[in-house]
Amino acid sequence: MTLLQISEPENKPMSKSDNAAKRLAVGIDLGTTHSLIALMQDDAPKVLADEQQNLLLPSVVRYYDNDVEVGKTAAYTDSEDAINTISSVKRLMGRGSADINAFLSKSPNDIIDQSGMPAFNTVAGVVNPVQVSAEILKKLKQRLRQVTQEDLYGAVITVPAYFDDGQRQATKDAAKLADIDVLRLINEPTAAALAYGLDKNEERIIAVYDLGGGTFDISILHRHQGIFKVLATGGDTALGGDDFDQCIIDYILQKTDQQKPNALVLRQLLDKARQAKEQLSDHTGVDIDGITLQRQQFNQMIAPFINKTLQLCRQAVKDAELNLQDIDDIIMVGGSTRVPQVKQAVEALFAKPALQTIDPDQVVAMGAAIQADILAGNNASGSENLLLDVVPLSLGIETMGGLTERIIERNTTIPIIKTQEFTTFKDQQTAMMIHVVQGERELVQDCRSLAHFELKDIPPLPAGMARIQVTFQVDADGLLSVSAMEKTTGKSSHIEVKPSYGLDAQQMETMLKASYRHAAQDIATRELRELQIQAESLLDAVQQAVAKDKDLLTAEEADEIEKHCAALQVLQLGGRAVELARAIKALDKSTQAFAERRVNRELKRALRGQSIMENRDD
Ligand code: ADP
Numbered sequence: 001m002t003l004l005q006i007s008e009p010e011n012k013p014m015s016k017s018d019n020a021a022k023r024l025a026v027g028i029d030l031g032t033t034h035s036l037i038a039l040m041q042d043d044a045p046k047v048l049a050d051e052q053q054n055l056l057l058p059s060v061v062r063y064y065d066n067d068v069e070v071g072k073t074a075a076y077t078d079s080e081d082a083i084n085t086i087s088s089v090k091r092l093m094g095r096g097s098a099d100i101n102a103f104l105s106k107s108p109n110d111i112i113d114q115s116g117m118p119a120f121n122t123v124a125g126v127v128n129p130v131q132v133s134a135e136i137l138k139k140l141k142q143r144l145r146q147v148t149q150e151d152l153y154g155a156v157i158t159v160p161a162y163f164d165d166g167q168r169q170a171t172k173d174a175a176k177l178a179d180i181d182v183l184r185l186i187n188e189p190t191a192a193a194l195a196y197g198l199d200k201n202e203e204r205i206i207a208v209y210d211l212g213g214g215t216f217d218i219s220i221l222h223r224h225q226g227i228f229k230v231l232a233t234g235g236d237t238a239l240g241g242d243d244f245d246q247c248i249i250d251y252i253l254q255k256t257d258q259q260k261p262n263a264l265v266l267r268q269l270l271d272k273a274r275q276a277k278e279q280l281s282d283h284t285g286v287d288i289d290g291i292t293l294q295r296q297q298f299n300q301m302i303a304p305f306i307n308k309t310l311q312l313c314r315q316a317v318k319d320a321e322l323n324l325q326d327i328d329d330i331i332m333v334g335g336s337t338r339v340p341q342v343k344q345a346v347e348a349l350f351a352k353p354a355l356q357t358i359d360p361d362q363v364v365a366m367g368a369a370i371q372a373d374i375l376a377g378n379n380a381s382g383s384e385n386l387l388l389d390v391v392p393l394s395l396g397i398e399t400m401g402g403l404t405e406r407i408i409e410r411n412t413t414i415p416i417i418k419t420q421e422f423t424t425f426k427d428q429q430t431a432m433m434i435h436v437v438q439g440e441r442e443l444v445q446d447c448r449s450l451a452h453f454e455l456k457d458i459p460p461l462p463a464g465m466a467r468i469q470v471t472f473q474v475d476a477d478g479l480l481s482v483s484a485m486e487k488t489t490g491k492s493s494h495i496e497v498k499p500s501y502g503l504d505a506q507q508m509e510t511m512l513k514a515s516y517r518h519a520a521q522d523i524a525t526r527e528l529r530e531l532q533i534q535a536e537s538l539l540d541a542v543q544q545a546v547a548k549d550k551d552l553l554t555a556e557e558a559d560e561i562e563k564h565c566a567a568l569q570v571l572q573l574g575g576r577a578v579e580l581a582r583a584i585k586a587l588d589k590s591t592q593a594f595a596e597r598r599v600n601r602e603l604k605r606a607l608r609g610q611s612i613m614e615n616r617d618d
């Protein structure tokens, strides 16, 4: 799930930008509380507003019989409105019914189980989180119409760094429903760092502190040689500005001696509390219906929440195996970092000023827009900040005997350039056919054939004398180009890999992406097979050891090991890698003490043997 960023001046993006017309590419921050859409305009990212000049779209979707309304936070007046108004849907994206219990108790919605997935029962029928998110995306897309009639080429959408595959896939599905091509999903903290364009060459450790409405995220990023890597993430999915609001509500209720106000009063109170809180960021005191609240008092109320975030920061730094002093930059993200006390506390913790010159509400969307512009090929000259993940399958060439020689191993971060040397097979050979393949297998026939090309004009030399340096390069879009140079003469030949059947770059990209997609299955099969082999050898080893040293085990321990063996034997035949891996681990663990005792026994035997030897020497 790690996304990376690289700065690679020589590595120009493929010639997508040849046509002068720029492609319309946007960055989208699909947030829990608010969502934003941004676009590059005159080389600067700009967040788009709606007709009323609002930049932030509340991530709230309201369903009617025959209509959907997005963004309206207008206070609902009865429970029916509440049931049909869905907020914070991001919390449910890509989740199963099993992990929504915490959500259920708080939600005013009628959440049901739809074949293992949570869904909302509304007047418009049952809608799932992906559909609700798609409505938010569609609404954001409408904002584009204000600035251009052009078709949208694609979008970069941000997700929390901790989002797993399921949550990321759900986000992609929502985009698809909204008819938006996802150029890439990138991590929110990485987007924020991109927006700040932090020094590209220096090695840096960056902490991104994101305090939003209902969630707190801390991410520790490492930037080295142009690559961004997420070292650690932490946070609390139920901590944010909402808690600050609640403090103020409690304060007012206490001051006005109210016990349990009804839902409507509470709703109004909530709006007032939030307003008061936001005012306190710029004023030292506010008046709420005749009750004064000083910033000082407010700071005290929220201190426990701020302290909790600091604790989580310490933990994340520790998880990254770093110290607080190692952090070079601190970026403030999220509306709640506007609270002066929050910024102060964070700066005190890291003993450094925090970056907040870019609007903390907009910074993530802006970073996404910068990235989208690059991925759309609009930014040919400034090709730095390419964000990518990894090569999903190894890339290599065919060598003698139909064997594959891997040049770029799978899971290598891209963009990447790698070089390897080859030689000629026959005397006086002046040309060489290079067959580019993809896959993990040893035989070319088991790999995917990507392209063939001929390298001509090799100087005629005896076999094995020519030294041909082959360079593989995969750019940020996953496109491969190969170049070759004959080293003894310095004669070089640069070849862009084109599939033999004349696809253009665009089609090739599609083909490559498609092969990557199917390749996931191959990898899964391979991994499963490896686990099965591992299971088999572990079972063998354990059974042999038990047969040999049974006396080292208590009856209970023997039972336990027997149980784990039996479980593993069953799973070994099945097709579930995760369970198999778990069973292997379990068996391994249950035999740990046993293994130690066996080692001790062996050691004693060996020592005894050695002393006999020594005696003999005498
Ligand atoms: P999310 O990323 O979860 O969608 P945001 O980053 O948009 O959330 O943050 C929303 C939170 O920021 C809300 O609790 C809101 O009240 C708070 N907020 C916005 N502006 C201010 C401000 N000026 N002072 C204090 N809190 C603010």
Ligand code: MG
Binding pocket: 031, 032, 210, 212, 334, 364
């Ligand atoms: Mg946010």
